[in-house]
Amino acid sequence: MKKIIILLVIALVAFIAYKGPSGFVGLLSMSRTAQEASEKQKDVLGQAVAKNGQKVLVAYFSWGGNTRKVACKIHELVGGDLYEIKPQVPYPDKYKQAVEVVKIEKSQNLRPAIAGKLPELKNYDVIILGYPIWWHIEPMIVKTFVESTDLKGKIILPFATSGSSDVKESVEDLRKTLPGVEVRDGLLANISAKIKPWLEENKMLK
Numbered sequence: 001m002k003k004i005i006i007l008l009v010i011a012l013v014a015f016i017a018y019k020g021p022s023g024f025v026g027l028l029s030m031s032r033t034a035q036e037a038s039e040k041q042k043d044v045l046g047q048a049v050a051k052n053g054q055k056v057l058v059a060y061f062s063w064g065g066n067t068r069k070v071a072c073k074i075h076e077l078v079g080g081d082l083y084e085i086k087p088q089v090p091y092p093d094k095y096k097q098a099v100e101v102v103k104i105e106k107s108q109n110l111r112p113a114i115a116g117k118l119p120e121l122k123n124y125d126v127i128i129l130g131y132p133i134w135w136h137i138e139p140m141i142v143k144t145f146v147e148s149t150d151l152k153g154k155i156i157l158p159f160a161t162s163g164s165s166d167v168k169e170s171v172e173d174l175r176k177t178l179p180g181v182e183v184r185d186g187l188l189a190n191i192s193a194k195i196k197p198w199l200e201e202n203k204m205l206k
């Protein structure tokens, strides 16, 4: 009796697997496809031409998710490509530990490595660049990103989220980091109602 039950179970599993997309194998491949799709949602590369006709990249770094939300909103409005700057060595999840790492990076003027392949920045006219304010300016990994390619001739549109600090100090710092590059006045994007007018002002929505 036991043997018959085991044989029946084996036959049932074999039958479901054989049925393909609607069966067991199908379920496995469906979950993989869903995972791939959600991974693609994070980075959208290869569209480049935005709604205003320019080649636009929305590039951002986010530790806690605030800046990511704004970046996705901006990408939705503007079009073009979306890229997340991810550190090769992830920052600790816990605030206190992350602060320790960030303090060292800043005091030693480090350039933390970025994970994976960078987008070809030379292919874009405009880079909309988002980051959280860390100790009054942009995180050091954002400097790694902007120093990775010669950005002369490009327009950089910075935006930031913060606890309360303004974006101005980071814009000044980016201007010093990128002499000869057009770094426009940035947006402190803590209030979402300010996003659309800022994009309109910079002719990103035409």
Ligand SMILES: Cc1cc2nc3c(=O)[nH]c(=O)nc-3n(C[C@H](O)[C@H](O)[C@H](O)COP(=O)(O)O)c2cc1C
Pocket (backbone or CB within 6 Å): 061, 062, 063, 064, 065, 066, 067, 068, 098, 099, 102, 131, 132, 133, 134, 135, 136, 137, 161, 162, 163, 164, 165, 166
């Ligand atoms: C290491 C560190 C330093 C920070 N420094 C500042 C600061 O100088 N001024 C400020 O207003 N907020 C500061 N914040 C708060 C973040 O800028 C703010 O929470 C931001 O929205 C986080 O964005 P994210 O969720 O995309 O990482 C700091 C946060 C961290 C983790």
